Amino acid sequence: MNLNDLDLNLLRVFHQLMIxxxxxxxxxxxxxxxxxVSNALKRLRSLLGDELFLRTAQGMLPTPLAEQIAxxxxxxxxxxxxxxxxxxxFDPASAQREFVMSLIDLGDMFFLPPLLTQVCQQAxxxxxxxxxxxxxxxxxxxxxxxIDIAIGLLPQLQGSFFxxxxxxxxxxxxxxxxxxxxxQATVTQADFIGCEHVVVSPGTGHGEIDRLMERKGxxxxxxxxxxxxxAIGSILEATDLVATIxxxxxxxxxxxxxxxxxxxxxxxxxxSIDIFWNARLHRDPANQWLRRLIxxxxxxxxxxxx
Numbered sequence: 041m042n043l044n045d046l047d048l049n050l051l052r053v054f055h056q057l058m059i060x061x062x063x064x065x066x067x068x069x070x071x072x073x074x075x076x077v078s079n080a081l082k083r084l085r086s087l088l089g090d091e092l093f094l095r096t097a098q099g100m101l102p103t104p105l106a107e108q109i110a111x112x113x114x115x116x117x118x119x120x121x122x123x124x125x126x127x128x129x130f131d132p133a134s135a136q137r138e139f140v141m142s143l144i145d146l147g148d149m150f151f152l153p154p155l156l157t158q159v160c161q162q163a164x165x166x167x168x169x170x171x172x173x174x175x176x177x178x179x180x181x182x183x184x185x186x187i188d189i190a191i192g193l194l195p196q197l198q199g200s201f202f203x204x205x206x207x208x209x210x211x212x213x214x215x216x217x218x219x220x221x222x223x224q225a226t227v228t229q230a231d232f233i234g235c236e237h238v239v240v241s242p243g244t245g246h247g248e249i250d251r252l253m254e255r256k257g258x259x260x261x262x263x264x265x266x267x268x269x270x271a272i273g274s275i276l277e278a279t280d281l282v283a284t285i286x287x288x289x290x291x292x293x294x295x296x297x298x299x300x301x302x303x304x305x306x307x308x309x310x311x312s313i314d315i316f317w318n319a320r321l322h323r324d325p326a327n328q329w330l331r332r333l334i335x336x337x338x339x340x341x342x343x344x345x346x
Contacts (some may be wrong), residue, residue, distance in 0.1 A: 048120075054092070055117050056109045061099035074310065130325035132163035133319035137298040141170045142190040144179055149268065149292060151191060154337050162333070182318045188327055191244055191317045191334070202322055203342035204331070205313045208286075211249060211308045212278055214272070214290045214301040215282045222300045229258070229305045236263040238272065238281040249284060249308055258306060284308075 049105065056066040058079070067077045085092055093100035102110065143151055148170065159166050166182075171187055178198055181187045197203065214228060221227050221235070237260045239250060253260070263281055266272070272283050273293040290301040315334055321327040 043085065046097065047083075050080050050084050051113050051117065052088075052105075053077055055082055055110075055113055057081065057093060057100055058114070059103075063100065069341055093236070102272055116138055122287050130260045130329050132166060135326065136165040137326065138167040138169055139188050139326075140186065142171050142181070142187050143192065147191055148234050150288060151334075151338065155334065158333055158337065182316070183320075185320075188317065188321065189330060189334070191313065193248075193311050193313060194316055195248075197316045198317045201316050203316050203320060204335060205340075206313050206315055206335065206338045208310045208312050209286050209288055210310050211284050211304050212287050212301040213304050214283055214285050214293065214299050216276050216278075216280070217298045217300045219280055219282070219300065221282070221302070227302045227305050232282070232305045233258060233260065235282045236280065238262075238264040238266060238275050238279075238283050240272070240283075240285075241265050241267050246286070246311070249311075252308065253284075253306060254305065273345060286311075292315060 052070065053066065056069050057063070060066040062071060063074050063077050064079075067074045071079070081093065085291055088105065090105040091103055092106045095101075151262065152168075152170070158226060159168060171181070178187070178190060178194065179201075181335075182190060182197070183200065191206070213221075213232060215221055215235075219233060224231070239260075239262055240246060263279075266275070269285065269289055272289070273296065275281060276283060276293070276299055277297040284299075284304065287301075288331060290299060293299040294301070315331060317327060317331065
């Protein structure tokens, strides 16, 4: 028999006939008409070259071939049903699985603590693995299924990716609390240019801010370049360097590192921090659950804007 000729609905009819042993009862259970069941049985008989069921006073009696294939078909139907049920339902309270996330830039500090708090409460069997995917390979990693969700300023994720904005944020000028700039009522662009700077390497979307300042003709004296924002707090605390950083990061660094910040003296645009996922996971219930949780925790609709 050619499997291309096999309709899954025929197997549903066969399976139900094995249970009910009557066409009328099978039709009622399947929610179809009796002629539809009879026609399906006729097609199956033709495909398999066997009567499959014989009419008797006690109902439809299965033939030896029907008895032989009944168990494998029942197993296949159960497997398909289980797969489909898994696809349409995700119970965080009982789930045992791992999510792999890419958190670019300040993501570890900003997103992980509140996210893990909620995951531990709602989904004790769920693990969060933060992957150190390079921005240059992130697109390939997500398309290959190695990463489930990415959060950040990620202009390279286009095409087969969905995105949802979490919040927009501005940039500020940050420095230690005892910095000479902290004593000024206003920090000017000339003050900004006169300082020594620490910058984050332009390997992320935030690098566009550095390129924008270059296009404006603003030349900074860059004393240090670091690969990510995690080191900024310690550097600013210990030196007189200044840094152009996102507002939310500055707010996080204010207390533990004694950081001050002011409205940036250079006119810079706000940027959008988004959550990204590959199209193949768009309808995955587990991925949907995690996305909803992240959106509830961090979207500007929930936390009052940037």
